[in-house]
Amino acid sequence: MAAFTDSRTRHRLPLNEELVLSLLQDGKYSDLEVDDADEEFFAPQVENEDLAPNEEPCVADSTPPRKGGKKRKISTIDVQDNNEGGPSATKKLNNLIKVKVSQPPRIWKKTNFIDKSHNYSDHPEPIVIRSPIEYFQDYYNDDFFEHMSICTNMYHMRKTGDILKTTKHEMKILYGTHLMMGILSYPRIAMYWRQKINIEMITCAMTRDRLMTLRNNLHVVETDSPPSQDSVNPLWKVQPVINAVKNGCKKILRTPGRYSVDEQIIPFTGKCHLRQLVKNKPRPVGLKNFVVTTSEGLMVDFEIYYGQNPALSHPLGLGPAVVLRLIQSVPRGSCIFFDRYFTTIPLLDELMKLGYHGTGTITANRIPQRQKLSFKDDKKLKRGDIEQRVSKDIVLVKWKDSKAVLTASNCTGGTSIEIVKRYEKKQKCYVDVDAPKIVTSYNAFMV
Template sequence: MKGLTEEDILKLLHASDLEVSDEDDSENLFVPENIDASSSDSDEIPVQTASESSRNNNQLKADTLSSAQVLKKKNLSGRKYLQKKKLFKDPFRSSLQYFTTYFTDEFFKTAEEHTSQYTVWKHEKSTKTDGTELKKLMAVNLIMGCIKLPRLRLYWSTEFGYTQVLRIMSGGRFVALRNAFHMVDASCAPGNNNKVWKVQPVLDAVRNVCLSLPWDHVTYSADEQMKQFTGHCPLRQFVKSKPRPVGLKNFVLTTSAGILLDFEIYQGDSTPLQTKEFGLGPSVMLRLAQTSPQEKPGSEV
């Protein structure tokens, strides 16, 4: 097809009904804010100077900080509550500092004694461990809970080995300590019906810190939660309506901000409840309400 010449184009424009005006319609004309409409070169892209770029960056940082301050003022979680009540000296501490608040050096000292006692009683040979090594054992277990591999030995394998685990301890030592770890004297079981007596010191360590939290709310919540667990345990429950249906049932008491204040692991008929004549639900409510301060009447659950 032969291209149109300049004369052909002019003939087509004269023959058409299109009216061309030299005046611009200022109401319908779109002019970008950063481009001068009077510029004669429409293809030129405006270049931002260094000072303008710095001002824009500073404005962006100011807007970001302003948004962060707004979010901080909103009660989106229990963090605002911790900051307001100054439960700890610095509510924004590291994960290790929060961990040591619940599991102190005395806790691991007790674990050291009973772990060595168990290996002597069971194998007539001490593991010769200490509290520092048991802390490393728990650290490896926490890492494995976050970084999951299909086999235990893969954490120490040449191809799939995880560096954080490899630096802490060897695989053989980890297995030996894990099998020997005890918090109580395993050679003499208590006479009561407590089915969680072997891990009772762990539960008490967490519960004692929860009970030390301030009770300065007006409304509280009592409910049951599922601790996800699929291993072998006689207390394992299956609740179809729960997001995590398989695990240990735990009755909890929390504040309106979601902070845990007290809990009780469900053990069936062996659950330590003061009275059971009203049924399980009311009995659990009475059990959790016992820990509330008596000097603050009018609280609602």
């Protein structure tokens, strides 16, 4: 465990808010690895406005200066080990990735913001309504099941030396059987063939022993080792399945409109080192998946999170990298909604350069020059109070509902006011409350 001491007196310091902000460089650098599954995004990376123009930022460092050399810049807080012999906290901080994004100083002004027009047409209705199996085949076609049967036969031959003789038709039955088991769930697979409680659609399609043999040998790749291009991909054994779903998503018609980016959980409780627990989710245990959907909730692209994913690498950090990766499937001119785990001011600037509008909730420590915002304290705000600050093409809006909400956008502000219904506990009835347009739009289209 690391001890925090003053660099001059060497006295131990209690861990408080000032100490944490000093270690984080007032929240301007991405210096921490967050273990919480719902807080995996980096802290904001903005310039240090407290430094002189030619001065470089300093970080906590316990290494003394060399004799005869220049003194190394250190902060007023020194991070050292205690007597327990644990790993050095300084080394841990130095080994973490630090990303600095240089930005010109921002001046936040209390002024009106002109909303950009969003004259989007409704998503076109399909000319012909196809059958469910035809929609299913957009994702998993006959070529996919043929490839699955070949890989399964090859794996069984390598493993046992026997011939499995499975076909794409049998693979379809296996897939459909598991879909049925997902709908009608039993504690044990063998119970589907047990007398009095068996499911006739399953028992008539395949025997229990044949299903277990296919399950144990099911493969969608031809080799037992990852190819060179997937050497860092822990999902390489199921990548063909992922690609099949992505190719199906690409067939969905896209028009300029409103889209939302968020994280979801692919439910999975088996053994997998990528499995995560994300609280406050309907299915909290599974694989984390970043998705972009239409305002109606139709998924058009996704990216499964597995750590060092090259597709999610960007100097702005993981949160903005996810948004910039997923909007590659969205037409330019669209408006993208996302929550506070993705939103940063540099991200909104980048979206503007790429021809996209963006709106999202934001945390205060991701706002550059936030000390100059001069927002009222939350306790001094009444329900329905609105405060707005504008800097160039970015607008920040603080609105008090039951709690204060901070939002940022490059297209919609708080100048336009709408009326929303909110329940008042004291009066025990619904009352009209003023709400900025940025909040009502976010609530309407953030799926």
